[in-house]
Amino acid sequence: MTETMTIALLGQPNSGKSTFYNALTGSHQHVGNWPGKTVEKNTGIFKCKDNTYTVTDLPGTYSLAANSEEEIVTREYIAGGEADLVCILADASQLERSLFMLEDFAGIRVPAVLLLNMLDVAESSGKIIDVPAIEKSLGIPVLPFVAADKKYYGAFYKLLERRDMKNWILDSNSLSEMYKSEFGEIYDNVLNTLPRDGIAVYENSWIFAKLAENDMAAEAMTETAVGRERFASIKKDIEKINNGASHTGNCKFKWIDEFISDCVSNVNSKGSTDELGKFDRLAVSKRGGKWLAAGIILLGLMVSMVFAAPLMYLGSILPLLADPVSKWLLDIGTAPMLVSLLCDGIWTAFSFTVMMCSFVFGTTFVFGFLEEIGYMARISYVFDGTMRRLGLHGKAVMPFLVSFGCNIAGATGARVLDTWGQRMAAISMSWVVPCGSTWGVVGLVASVFFGPWAAVVVFLLFAVSVLHLQLTAKIFGKRFLSESDRTGLIMELPPYHKARWGSLIVSSLGKMVSAFKRAIHIVTIVLVIMWVLSYTSDGNLSGSILYRIGSVIEPVTMWFGLRWQTFIAWLASMMGKEGALGIIAAVFNDSNVLHSVAMQKVVTVDSVSIGESLSAALTKPEALAFIFAFYFNMPCLMTMSATAHETHSLKWTLLVAGYYIIVSIILAAVAYHIGCLIF
Amino acid sequence: MKKLNEVKSGKSGTILSVDGRVDFQRRITAVGVTPGSRFSVVRNEAKYPVLLKIRSTLLAVDRSDCAEIAVEVTEND
Known part of the structure; x- marks a missing residue:
């Protein structure tokens, strides 16, 4: 008989939930969103003995408090009854x-099992867990488990075949007793006013605890169930409780403590020490902590470029195919214009996106690794003060650091944050962080024009970045x-553990593929528009629409210190920062623009010749204006689409992008006019 | 009675009460900081979050939030 069943996985961060999920479902995963929420919904499928789960x-x-969207989503899902287990x-x-988490679940009448994960770690530290005793006291099946070890999965699959699942309701009696003794009369009063059988899947003791914790969602639910009058009387009782969340928490932990002393014995009686390990003493130290973090991050960024290299190489040889293909197409009599559209426009968009995705993979992998082994939490700790100045806290450091490699991955890195506002603020501020490609272009242009003084330019850029960051925090901070x-x-600063390479690679690849899928359309559209603007039948740029527009608007753009060529390069840098070099090479050499965007990685746009054509065409103030306009421009289209995806707000993403564009132009103007005074 | 942010590195004690905003109470409770629980302060440096070990977990808590947590320090520890 074939059956389908829905299983929900519930657990705290670092409980090994993702490992379990990945092992169960393998590649049969779907990433979506909870309806109307900015929270990612992960569902997967697995088959076992003809049954589909x-x-x-x-x-x-x-x-299961209603602090964040994540918790609300979790609660609503469980209460919705969609999950069988x-x-x-x-x-x-x-x-x-x-x-x-188990205790917060007690009082919800939905079938559940408890998986005691990482049993191997517990046992090696001398803990002996009496599983039958736990099962008896909880009233649900309990499974000793190691999510990273396939050996343990047989017992889990067997459990799913049992027929008495409906009865696996977590016993909440001893916890209700705790509440009763802690809150006394108030507890009795409230319980007498609530409907006898609880509300929906919730038992009264659970509802009481949530009301005591000032849980708004629970209040609304109760009010609907009992009517306004009876709710007012409940509310009156509840208001007598001071610091309710702390008291109910106390009850839950008291219960846990009793439970542990009954069911767990420790052979290794000296227990864990309160001392930090040798490495941690350095990692969280006042003086060395930040330096160590900076060193490891720098190393991480270098390694991420190594990981990005194979794909980057693939992305860079793809354009080479364009030449033979276009020749062949022309030979079989395809219209030259169509060939150009296919080979210069669409094919370029494709190979360009592949190349950019390599950065996403490299940086996600390396920072995912730092997260998984537990070091990321130490970085968050040492940089908490820095982040607090921006109205955020230590965990927000992730998107900023990742952005030094790639802003697209940076946007995804904001998932570690708890609320939409924090994510939106962190991402929009992290946009100012220059990614690897930005440095490539800035470094080249600055050294061509300013020689050894390029270092001063870089310093200036950094200094202005800090101001920019503060401005962004000021303008958008209050909103977000x-x-x-x-x-x-x-x-929590989790204990260090080994990385699970397999799941790390799978998840980095997954993020890369989804970034690719999101971006390919928009990059293609933009490149096709660019193609239309720059197309000429003889390949000479001076006959194109782009050139005509360029020469008309130059008087205006020169106000910002941008010649029409650098203006176009600045525009193109919104598509991808590394694109700017190719554009510069093309517009100054009067050759095919789009082809150069793609080719620049192969011929690495012969920096000497770019340098020569640049220094012949631009003055120093103009170069400075371009550097500023380019550096402070919005990151790239892919980052934008990633941001819109992560924050689910196209409106705010566009507003932030508009802000970046305008500020970059203003900064260019300032740099240009100051430059004119100096040089 | 002291506030958690006043406890020096290396000292241990017992949590007495948790005040402050409701959402702070809920979040700090969920990670195990409740009245009656034993803790030890691992690191307490100015301008850094307080690092404490509680319920066999190493936890970093914002300094100003720690001022909402009243504790009893165990002497001669």
Whole structure:
């Protein structure tokens, strides 16, 4: 008999949930969004003995409170009854804390099992867990588990075949007793006013706890269920409670403590030490911490370029195919214009996007690695103060660091943040961080024009970046970061562990592919427009629409210190920063623009000849204006599409982009006019 | 009675109460900081979040938020 069943995975961050999810579903995964929410929805499918199982990977949260969208999504999903079974994962090596999720679940009448993950780690530290005793006290099946080890999956599959699943309801009696003794009369009063059988899947003790925690969603639900009058009387009782969340939390942990002392014994009685390890003493130290972090980040960025190299190479040889193909197409009599559109426009868009994706892969992989081994949390700790000055906290450092490699991956890196406001603010501020390609162009142009003084230019760029960052924080900070978004850092520094290379590669590739899919359309459209503007039958740029537009607008763009060529290069840099060099090479050499965009990686646009044609055509102030306009321009189209995807707000993404564009032009004007005074 | 941000590195004690905004209370509770629980401060440096070990977890908590947490420090520890 074929059956389909839906399983939800619930667990705190670092509980091994993603490892479990990836191992279960393999490549049969779908990434979407929770309807109306900015939270990613991961679903996958696996088959076992003719039965098909759908797995929903719920967002990793510490509790079921309604603090963030993630938690609201999680709760609504569980309460919605879509899942036939909820698998709660707890880290057996940190049972005390990770059982909190289980306790927050107690009182929800949805079938559940408990997976004691990372049992191997717990056992090696001397913990002995009495599984039958746990099962008895919880009333649900409990499975000792190691998500990274396939050996343990057989027992899990077997569990799914059992027929008594409906009865696997987590026992909440002992927890309700705790509430009763903690809150006394208030608890009794509220429970007497609530409907006898609870509301929907929620038992009364659960509802009480959430009301005591000032949970707005639970309040709304209760009010609808009992009517306004009875709710007012409940509310009156609840208001007598001070610091409710702390008290209910206390009850939950008391229960956990009792539970652990009953079911877990520690052979290694000296327990874990409170001392930091040798490496951590340096990693979080006041003096060395930041330097160590900076060193590791720099190394990471270099390594990420190595990882990006194979794809980057592929992206750079793809344009080479354009020549023979276009020759062949012309030979069989295709119209030259069509050949040019295909080979110079569309093919360029494709190879360009492939090349840019290589950066996404490299940086996501390296920073994913730092995250997974646990070092990223240390970086967040040492840079918390820096981030706080921008209205954010330490975790927000991730998108900024990743952006030094690639802004596209930086936007994705903001997922570590808790709220939409924090993500939106962090991404829009991280746009000012120059990616690897930006440096390539800035370095070349600055050294051609300013020689050893290029270092001063770079310093100036950095200094202005800091001001820019503060301006962005000022303009958008208030919009994005409401009072409730301005939370301080509360972060676990997980113990270091080994990286799981397989899942790391799979997830980096996944992010790269989705970035590619999102961007390819928009890059193609823009390149086709560029092609139309720059197309001439004889390949001579001076006959193109672009040239005509360029010469008409030059009097205006010169006000910002941009000649029409550098203006076009600046425009093109919105498509991709590395594109600017190719454009410069083309417009100054009067050759085919788009072909040069793609070819620049192969011939590396012979920097000497670019340098010569540049220094002949531009003055120093004009070069300075271009450097500023280029550096502070919005990152690139792919970053924009990634940002819109991550924040689900095209409106704000476009507004931020507009802001960057305008500011870059203004900064160019300032740089140009100051430059005119100096040189 | 002290506030958590006043406890020196290396000292340990017991959490007495958690005040402050409701969402802060909920978040700090979920990671194990509740009245009655034992903790030790691993690092406490000016301008850095407080690093503490609680329920066998190493936790970083914002300094100003730590002022909402009242603790009892165990002497001679």
